[in-house]
Amino acid sequence: MSxxxxxxxxxxxxxxxxxxRTVDIFVDDNGTIAGIGEGVRKNHRGEADFIIxxxxxxxxxxxxxxxxxxxxxxxxxxxxxxxLQDWLSQKIWxxxxxxxxxxxxxxxxxxxxxxxxxxxxxxxxxxxxxxDAARAVDESGIRAVLSYGFxxxxxxxxxxxxxxxxxxxxxHIRSLYNPRIKTAVGPHAIYTVSPEGLEWxxxxxxxxxxxxxxxxxxxxxxxxxxxxxxxxxxxxLLDDCGILTPRxxxxxxxxxxxxxxxxLGRRGVSVSHNPASNMKLATNRAxxxxxxxxxxxxxxxxxxxxxxxxxxxxxxxxxxxxxLQKFYxxxxxxxxxxxxxxxxxxxxxxxxxxxTGTLAAGAPADIILVTARAACNTPLHNATSNIVYSCSxxxxxxxxxxxxxxxxxxxxxxxxxxxxxxxxxxxxxVKRAHSA
Amino acid sequence: MSxxxxxxxxxxxxxxxxxxRTVDIFVDDNGTIAGIGEGVRKNHRGEADFIIxxxxxxxxxxxxxxxxxxxxxxxxxxxxxxxLQDWLSQKIWxxxxxxxxxxxxxxxxxxxxxxxxxxxxxxxxxxxxxxDAARAVDESGIRAVLSYGFxxxxxxxxxxxxxxxxxxxxxHIRSLYNPRIKTAVGPHAIYTVSPEGLEWxxxxxxxxxxxxxxxxxxxxxxxxxxxxxxxxxxxxLLDDCGILTPRxxxxxxxxxxxxxxxxLGRRGVSVSHNPASNMKLATNRAxxxxxxxxxxxxxxxxxxxxxxxxxxxxxxxxxxxxxLQKFYxxxxxxxxxxxxxxxxxxxxxxxxxxxTGTLAAGAPADIILVTARAACNTPLHNATSNIVYSCSxxxxxxxxxxxxxxxxxxxxxxxxxxxxxxxxxxxxxVKRAHSA
Numbered sequence: 001m002s003x004x005x006x007x008x009x010x011x012x013x014x015x016x017x018x019x020x021r022t023v024d025i026f027v028d029d030n031g032t033i034a035g036i037g038e039g040v041r042k043n044h045r046g047e048a049d050f051i052i053x054x055x056x057x058x059x060x061x062x063x064x065x066x067x068x069x070x071x072x073x074x075x076x077x078x079x080x081x082x083x084l085q086d087w088l089s090q091k092i093w094x095x096x097x098x099x100x101x102x103x104x105x106x107x108x109x110x111x112x113x114x115x116x117x118x119x120x121x122x123x124x125x126x127x128x129x130x131x132d133a134a135r136a137v138d139e140s141g142i143r144a145v146l147s148y149g150f151x152x153x154x155x156x157x158x159x160x161x162x163x164x165x166x167x168x169x170x171x172h173i174r175s176l177y178n179p180r181i182k183t184a185v186g187p188h189a190i191y192t193v194s195p196e197g198l199e200w201x202x203x204x205x206x207x208x209x210x211x212x213x214x215x216x217x218x219x220x221x222x223x224x225x226x227x228x229x230x231x232x233x234x235x236x237l238l239d240d241c242g243i244l245t246p247r248x249x250x251x252x253x254x255x256x257x258x259x260x261x262x263x264l265g266r267r268g269v270s271v272s273h274n275p276a277s278n279m280k281l282a283t284n285r286a287x288x289x290x291x292x293x294x295x296x297x298x299x300x301x302x303x304x305x306x307x308x309x310x311x312x313x314x315x316x317x318x319x320x321x322x323x324l325q326k327f328y329x330x331x332x333x334x335x336x337x338x339x340x341x342x343x344x345x346x347x348x349x350x351x352x353x354x355x356t357g358t359l360a361a362g363a364p365a366d367i368i369l370v371t372a373r374a375a376c377n378t379p380l381h382n383a384t385s386n387i388v389y390s391c392s393x394x395x396x397x398x399x400x401x402x403x404x405x406x407x408x409x410x411x412x413x414x415x416x417x418x419x420x421x422x423x424x425x426x427x428x429x430v431k432r433a434h435s436a
Numbered sequence: 437m438s439x440x441x442x443x444x445x446x447x448x449x450x451x452x453x454x455x456x457r458t459v460d461i462f463v464d465d466n467g468t469i470a471g472i473g474e475g476v477r478k479n480h481r482g483e484a485d486f487i488i489x490x491x492x493x494x495x496x497x498x499x500x501x502x503x504x505x506x507x508x509x510x511x512x513x514x515x516x517x518x519x520l521q522d523w524l525s526q527k528i529w530x531x532x533x534x535x536x537x538x539x540x541x542x543x544x545x546x547x548x549x550x551x552x553x554x555x556x557x558x559x560x561x562x563x564x565x566x567x568d569a570a571r572a573v574d575e576s577g578i579r580a581v582l583s584y585g586f587x588x589x590x591x592x593x594x595x596x597x598x599x600x601x602x603x604x605x606x607x608h609i610r611s612l613y614n615p616r617i618k619t620a621v622g623p624h625a626i627y628t629v630s631p632e633g634l635e636w637x638x639x640x641x642x643x644x645x646x647x648x649x650x651x652x653x654x655x656x657x658x659x660x661x662x663x664x665x666x667x668x669x670x671x672x673l674l675d676d677c678g679i680l681t682p683r684x685x686x687x688x689x690x691x692x693x694x695x696x697x698x699x700l701g702r703r704g705v706s707v708s709h710n711p712a713s714n715m716k717l718a719t720n721r722a723x724x725x726x727x728x729x730x731x732x733x734x735x736x737x738x739x740x741x742x743x744x745x746x747x748x749x750x751x752x753x754x755x756x757x758x759x760l761q762k763f764y765x766x767x768x769x770x771x772x773x774x775x776x777x778x779x780x781x782x783x784x785x786x787x788x789x790x791x792t793g794t795l796a797a798g799a800p801a802d803i804i805l806v807t808a809r810a811a812c813n814t815p816l817h818n819a820t821s822n823i824v825y826s827c828s829x830x831x832x833x834x835x836x837x838x839x840x841x842x843x844x845x846x847x848x849x850x851x852x853x854x855x856x857x858x859x860x861x862x863x864x865x866v867k868r869a870h871s872a
Contacts, residue, residue: 073811073814074815075817076814076815076817076821076822076826077815077816077817077818077819077821077822077825077826078817078818080772080773080818080821080825081758081762081768081769081771081772081773082768082769083768083769084768087768110811110814113811114811114812117811276755276759278763279759279760279762279763280758280759280762280763280768280825281762281768282762282763282766282767282768282770283763284763284766306826309825310821310822310825310826311811311812311825311826311827312811313828316752316755316828319712319752320756320759322517322716323712323715323716323756324715324763326517326715326716326717326718327714327715327716327718327719327720327760330718330720331718332517332518332519332520332523332716332717332718333517333518333519334718335517336516336517337516337517373852373855374855375509375546375549375550375553375747375748375855376550376747378509378512378546378855378858378859378862379510379512379513379858379859379862379863380513380859381511381512381513381514381862381866382513382514382516383513385512385513385516385746386512386513386746389513389516389716389745389746389747390512390513390742390746390747391747392749392752392828392829392830393828393830394828394829394830394831395830416809419809419810419811419814422814422815423814423815423816426814426815426817427815430817
């Protein structure tokens, strides 16, 4: 079967369970789901270059991780259990000061491998050296929206540099002509980017018809400082700068009040809930899911970077999201399993705009198969409940993105090379930082 | 290598990482760790019946799950996202009314398989038909403390029945002469057991020198009702009945006040924190870890039953515990990774009294190997951090309990039979309940 991994071919996936029905799926050699249903096997058997026996596995659309700093996989476990400011200033920033493009390449390769293994086929990334991240994503075969972390620190000269860096990345990504890779502008947050910088980002995104990726109201301090400085809350400030659009993904959003939720809903913003990171760093408030979804915002899920999570497993994230919403908002009926899973699939896909997130004829073939022959899916009273509350990323046996098989029965070609390359880059980075 | 699974033999495990050192481990044919260190390979190579190449894996003591209702694996995903009282009265109890001993046997077999796969080698269980649970544990090869759920509903006749059932189970477990299986008394909770019932349980446990397994202050309602009825808080009531001892495991303990934490510490009680279940059922308060551990209570971890979690993966639980403590108590430094891991290993082992929970010469050989060749352990800046925050139960490749190999490189003999037996039992149970 090793030939199945190379370039894209047509695929017939037999005997999988999707939406509680046993079906077959035919993927044409354009990477599109050409048929899904009970009669598909009969109609397409002759055509398919490869047949994958699903063996009763649950078929889902590839999961979508809407907030990452992928290359921070290199910092996994480097520093934990610290106060945010100490953690950043004593551990994370000193290490990041020594990051190279090669580090970001290997860190992103590792992130892509981890995502392929745990069923994520698209992610929304903000970091540095994003041309190197793009190379890693290109090779890995999954989808990404890549943004350069725009941080001007309220300095006009720095702002110019950040604008040029953002333009260069956009031009570079365009030059790749890779339908799996898009760019977005990445104004980091209101406390690191000036209003002028935010306005430039909004305008550039509008012109280029690309997305916006920003952190919003992760901590109470951000809100209090914003009110003290600007006399308004963060979402209102962002709206004044034109940042709140249907192409915007706002990460965290722990400390939004009701009026801000209404505003985000009215602007059609996508909100990336990052529950594990929020819990680990003790943000002390959970994203107001009910208010946001009630207001019409597009609620989705993200893992955040591996320094504050410390993995990229969206199965873990979807469970923690469903648990945290219930616990924090004191309601066991809040964020039921189907809504939690929608955050990680159809809603996330809508946020990134690749047209994925659903298993339907005509949709791009981003498909994952979750084994049914494991304790986490036994018994199978309710597949969605098992996916959300019982399975982990390790239950994914096969991952297909854009019609290309990236993992088959837990086999990912070249994985050992990625693990050792990333481990070496991480060691080198720590060595450089410690000897500096 | 298939001969490795049968009866116990001596084992040499080479090239594993324990406490940040690369070591070998020799297990004698009594199931005891006879040597651990760098020179072990040389000294014992000739002796070992089998050699396991650890290949750089992380070696840990088998994890200990201190609060389960194991056979509730059969209810996994049967009902979620409901208000506690509706969930119990409309879904869980009607199904449980149809449970048979055969169901409990298969449900416990499934639970043991899931625990073996995710690195748990001992658990503390409370349920019904516990002779059948004992048979499942015996066959599975792991350790358990089994208690019959004693529920007298404040009725003298029922109480007599529960006392006799508890005595019968104790006699049965004794008759097995299986060092891996112990019994405990299982007074369910103060709202289901009369003070007379609690006193009988305390006295019986003292006489028999066995443990006590009880639910304590899971919900605020339990506390408020107790104060209204008895004029004291639940821990004080239990203490009056003699229930708080160093052999006692109290599960949940979300709503303890400071005085109760001090009391549990003074009595040397083990407290089983069940964060996933508490979050899912929206208990609205997290176990006061700092106060309890400060008072000297033995803090450990449990998954609770699969109806309210919905799996038995202690890796997931240890991460959620470390996250929830930080989030709820608003301190990112609370429950750091080493302490969280201790809850799942040495503290849990102390609670159950099997002498496990440590990798040291002379200790029983309950050993798990966690693969180092995976994204979750790349890079390996800090093994404990990776175990707690990054790995999942699927990272466990080999599980050894009492010197017997139960899983080797993800292979568990007979696992397909357990999955299909349990799936069949679950279907039959639902069918009986729905046709009743």
